[in-house]
Amino acid sequence: MWKPDRSSNEPLYQQIADDIERRISYGEFPPGSLLPSERKLADQLEVNRSTVVLAYAELRALGIIESRTGSGTRVSKYKWGATPKHTPNWHRYVEGGSFLPNLTFLRRIREALQKDKSLIDFASGELGADISPVKEINTLIDENHYTEYLGYDDPQGFVPLREALVSYLSQYRGIQATESSILITSGSQQSLYLITQCLLTPGDAVAIEDPSYCYSLPMFQSAGLRLFRLPVDQQGVRPEDVRTLYKKHRIKMVFINPNYQNPTGALLDAERRIELLNVASELGLPIVEDDPFSLTSYDGMPPLPLKSIDPIGSVLYIGSFSKIAASGLRVGWMVAPHSVVERLADARQQMDFGLSVVPQKVAAQFFKSPYIQPHLDRLRMHLLYKRDLLIEALRNELPGLVSFSIPQGGLHLWCKIIPEVNDNKLLEEAIRNGVIFVPGSVYGSDSGYVRFTFARPMADEIVPGVSKFAASLRSVLA
Numbered sequence: 001m002w003k004p005d006r007s008s009n010e011p012l013y014q015q016i017a018d019d020i021e022r023r024i025s026y027g028e029f030p031p032g033s034l035l036p037s038e039r040k041l042a043d044q045l046e047v048n049r050s051t052v053v054l055a056y057a058e059l060r061a062l063g064i065i066e067s068r069t070g071s072g073t074r075v076s077k078y079k080w081g082a083t084p085k086h087t088p089n090w091h092r093y094v095e096g097g098s099f100l101p102n103l104t105f106l107r108r109i110r111e112a113l114q115k116d117k118s119l120i121d122f123a124s125g126e127l128g129a130d131i132s133p134v135k136e137i138n139t140l141i142d143e144n145h146y147t148e149y150l151g152y153d154d155p156q157g158f159v160p161l162r163e164a165l166v167s168y169l170s171q172y173r174g175i176q177a178t179e180s181s182i183l184i185t186s187g188s189q190q191s192l193y194l195i196t197q198c199l200l201t202p203g204d205a206v207a208i209e210d211p212s213y214c215y216s217l218p219m220f221q222s223a224g225l226r227l228f229r230l231p232v233d234q235q236g237v238r239p240e241d242v243r244t245l246y247k248k249h250r251i252k253m254v255f256i257n258p259n260y261q262n263p264t265g266a267l268l269d270a271e272r273r274i275e276l277l278n279v280a281s282e283l284g285l286p287i288v289e290d291d292p293f294s295l296t297s298y299d300g301m302p303p304l305p306l307k308s309i310d311p312i313g314s315v316l317y318i319g320s321f322s323k324i325a326a327s328g329l330r331v332g333w334m335v336a337p338h339s340v341v342e343r344l345a346d347a348r349q350q351m352d353f354g355l356s357v358v359p360q361k362v363a364a365q366f367f368k369s370p371y372i373q374p375h376l377d378r379l380r381m382h383l384l385y386k387r388d389l390l391i392e393a394l395r396n397e398l399p400g401l402v403s404f405s406i407p408q409g410g411l412h413l414w415c416k417i418i419p420e421v422n423d424n425k426l427l428e429e430a431i432r433n434g435v436i437f438v439p440g441s442v443y444g445s446d447s448g449y450v451r452f453t454f455a456r457p458m459a460d461e462i463v464p465g466v467s468k469f470a471a472s473l474r475s476v477l478a
Helices: 014-025 038-045 050-060 090-093 104-115 134-143 158-171 188-196 238-247 269-284 338-352 357-368 372-397 424-435 459-477
Strands: 065-068 072-075 182-185 205-210 226-233 251-254 287-292 315-319 332-335 402-404 414-416 448-453
Touching: 014 050, 050 065, 050 104, 104 424, 134 357, 158 332, 158 357, 182 188, 182 338, 188 287, 188 315, 188 332, 188 338, 205 238, 226 238, 238 269, 251 332, 269 287, 269 357, 372 402, 372 459, 424 459
Parallel strands: 205 226, 205 251, 251 287, 287 315
Antiparallel strands: 065 072, 182 332, 315 332, 402 414, 414 448
16 A cells, blocks of 8 residues: 655645545545545545645645535535546446455454554465475476467366376375366356356355355355355254255255364264265265365364265365465365366356466475475474464463363364453454454354464464454453
8 A cells, every 4th residue: 555755745635635646646545535534544545634635725725525414425416627527336236246345353353464564464364484385386497488378278277287286185085087077267266166166056045064265155146046154063053954954944955164163173084974964865965075174183183074985975165275285375175077167168158268277386386295295294283283282372361261171283273262252342452462362253153252363473473463462352341
């Protein structure tokens, strides 16, 4: 975000006025559109409110903006003497459309992280720089100069990457597949988006774990789907609940994250896995299995996915490079019947003509390199260390105030706050104190739960981060 230059001889208010005028002339703020309040803009630009007051006064004097009590400050519809008779009502367009915006909490978290880079980040569900294979990926990029023609690629994804995934899935996940049954996506969320848009119809009922990462994705509501809950306990979902939902609501699909579930960290019990597949085959129900965390298993013995024991093809399997290596490459994959892959590849091509081939080449090289197993070993060791730091800090800082189950894999710890607490007040107080997390209500839970992602912060930030969180909790409970 643009900030005024404090070393410039030009007054700060004038720099701000000039920037706003420029953005208005570019059409970023069309005639009639609402500008940020003086207080909010001052906060964004890290200046005194009086500085913004002066900037707005300068623009009002030029006739570029106008302010009315109770209506805020808006761009003049008659700026520079022109009367734009046909300016679109962009606010109405923004509020319309069928694709819903992110949840309020998630927008607030993103805004806070963009504004303050010093926040200790327990919110972002990704690996930190200290445990990502940055050196290995840079080595692969240096060794493999991607200088050949960079045209549109195969709609299903880069063929060498799909071939590398055939070997990877067989060796590491026990899944037998061919390259024609694999679709490359820009991460798990695109896989879920394609499924909800192309394989389901508005009004269809689907079953989703409770709590679940899926509740944080408005794409399900945007697709017009009816969501029904599958409660998650320490052994995962109960297969009989799937049968009950089918009888009552005729659900069309089941979405499940069986290995170190996000956010609870639960591992689906072995007997329940078999029973779930039996229920699905009996009812002809497809299961969408999101499996981003299995290889983080701290004991080095990753649980196999449902797909590996799926004898009749009931499971659509989703994997991702993000949670084991590099989220910024935006590489994910789906294993599905070829007819499904063709349908989704066609839809995805309509969206973007396929993914960038360069990150796909990097991922393919990584899967085929000698770096992957040593990286996974280091990743598990560091995640276990960070998990233990977080647990010890919570026990020391908040005895009797929180409870949690200890995950055996994954990136998150699901924490219950024992006293009643307001999620919004706690989040805002934590941000003021320099730490951020995701309230559990984002994932469909009642108020009073917290998801701590211990993979994202540096190891030396975890204890101070918990201390800041504890101070925030005590403050809102006082």
